[in-house]
Amino acid sequence: MQIITTGITAELVRGALELEQTDRGLLPHRLPAWARAQVPDPQLLMAESQPSGVRLAFRTAATAIELDTLPTKRVYVGAPPRPDGIYDLVVDGRLVDQGSVPQGRAVVIDMTTGSFEQREGEPGTLTFDGLSPEPKDVEIWLPHSETTELVELRTDAPVEPLPGRGRPVWLHHGSSISAGSEAGSPTTTWPARAATLGGVDLVSLGFGGSALLDPFVARTMRDTPADLISIKMGINIVNADVMRKRAFTAGMHGFLDTVRDGHPDTPLLVVSPIWCGLHEATPGPLLPDTSGMKDGQLRFASTGDPAEVPFGKLTLQVIRAELARIVEQRAATDPHLHYLDGLTLYGEADAAELPLPDDLHPDAATHLRIGERFAASFKPGGSLGPA
Structure with missing residues (x-):
């Protein structure tokens, strides 16, 4: 099976206003850099980098898809761990699978003091397989409440940006x-x-x-x-x-x-x-x-x-x-x-x-x-x- 690595570019990402190049990959933002600089509040910076509504969108005949990401999990002092964020796989407009990436960074939040502390971590891999071999429209919706850096996309068939469908x-x-x-x-x-x-x-x-x-x-x-x-x-x-x-x-x-x-x-x-x-x-x-x-x-x-x-x-x-x-x-x-x-x-x-x-x-x-x-x-x- 031939594995193809496709560079993640703006043409493959929808719902983000800006993509920041990091040392690991691309970090989707929902506010541009000039706006983030005006109020460098930890709460806002965390919220706008959580990719609510952001998805990878492409057309492919692949039967297997792997996506490496570096999530940032929220950890609340004194509370049990939160569930890992969910990725939704949508094929031709229909939800067909879900997955999570357990690895990643953590931002530790103390609700009693309002403090934020970041702890480093490593990327993980999201895998979807068993897909039909026909050409199809694919969207991978990123976790809506988990900051997610996009590291690498791998498939067993070529990928091209999803063409516009004329939707408002x-x-x-x-x-x-x-x-x-x-x-x-x-x-x-x-x-x-x-x-x-x-x-x-x-x-x-x-x-x-x-x-x-x-x-x-x-x-x-x-x-x-x-x-x-x-x-x-x-x-x-x-x-x-x-x-x-x-x-x-x-x-x-x-x-x-x-x-x-x-x-x-x-x-x-x-x-x-x-x-x-x-x-x-x-x-x-x-x-x-x-x-x-x-x-x-x-x-x-x-x-x-x-x-x-x-x-x-x-x-x-x-x-x-x-x-x-x-x-x-x-x-x-x-x-x-x-x-x-x-x-x-x-x-x-x-x-x-x-x-x-x-x-x-x-x-x-x-x-x-x-x-x-x-x-x-x-x-x-x-x-x-x-x-």
């Missing part, structure tokens, strides 16, 4: 919920599920803890080619307690202004937060409850004072009302701007049926439900669908 490019920005949080695999995060059902190509700018109306994210979206755009904003604004209503209103207008500078007529959907009982009527900041970490149970608690809401403190209820008002105001002169209430994706009744395991992030089943509901936006007559 959907650019989405949001929080850890949009990045995938506790989704079951990279193709079952709610944006990935929605993209599959909606027949669009996803570019995900979902950043854990970092959907904060950052100007560099708005400029990145302004400069990224896209046919459809959505912005899901609110939960991190509240749980990080970064601003009050006056600043949020101005910041949201400024964010939209910047995106519109590059995409003046692109369908743009503003999405408010899904249900989260912690912050519906209680402001931030949000703090971790580490008492159950030794048993693998991390929960969160809101610590703000509801009495401060009349003085500008933000809750999810306030955020939803303000986002709806902002979009209504702007839509008078921007007919391609729309609003989606996050409670239609996951509301209080859904929380009773499918509660948030840590009181903050949806579980795997909830990701699928949110994705299936959001996919209606891509249908004819939907906010992001054909006219």
Whole structure:
């Protein structure tokens, strides 16, 4: 059997905005270097380098595929080890196999102090075999919550970049919920599920803890080619307690202004937060409850004072009302701007049926439900669908 090594280049990678050459291979980024340099925050740098929505895409008749990668695992002090990240193998649009790479680096996070420490490790190999010998479209979706350097791709038949299929490019920005949080695999995060059902190509700018109306994210979206755009904003604004209503209103207008500078007529959907009982009527900041970490149970608690809401403190209820008002105001002169209430994706009744395991992030089943509901936006007559 002839083994062919194919150099991993930008033509084989989708969903990343930049590929950094490292001493091992290529590291996909979802923010460009100039943006990362503006806020060198460990949380943001970890989040943007986790390849949510990033996949290798190629056409081949190979029956066997090997991919060497160098993952970076998250290790929480005082908690059991997290499961290895999952790679999804999609052939001709259908999920056919999954795998993991147990080797790699580790970033050790102490939730009580907020410290980050990196420990070095070695690459490992992901293997898929027994595939049909016919030419086929192949996508390998990288783990949505595990930073992954791409080292080497080997196959038993030639590889060529996957040709364009004419699908609209959907650019989405949001929080850890949009990045995938506790989704079951990279193709079952709610944006990935929605993209599959909606027949669009996803570019995900979902950043854990970092959907904060950052100007560099708005400029990145302004400069990224896209046919459809959505912005899901609110939960991190509240749980990080970064601003009050006056600043949020101005910041949201400024964010939209910047995106519109590059995409003046692109369908743009503003999405408010899904249900989260912690912050519906209680402001931030949000703090971790580490008492159950030794048993693998991390929960969160809101610590703000509801009495401060009349003085500008933000809750999810306030955020939803303000986002709806902002979009209504702007839509008078921007007919391609729309609003989606996050409670239609996951509301209080859904929380009773499918509660948030840590009181903050949806579980795997909830990701699928949110994705299936959001996919209606891509249908004819939907906010992001054909006219």
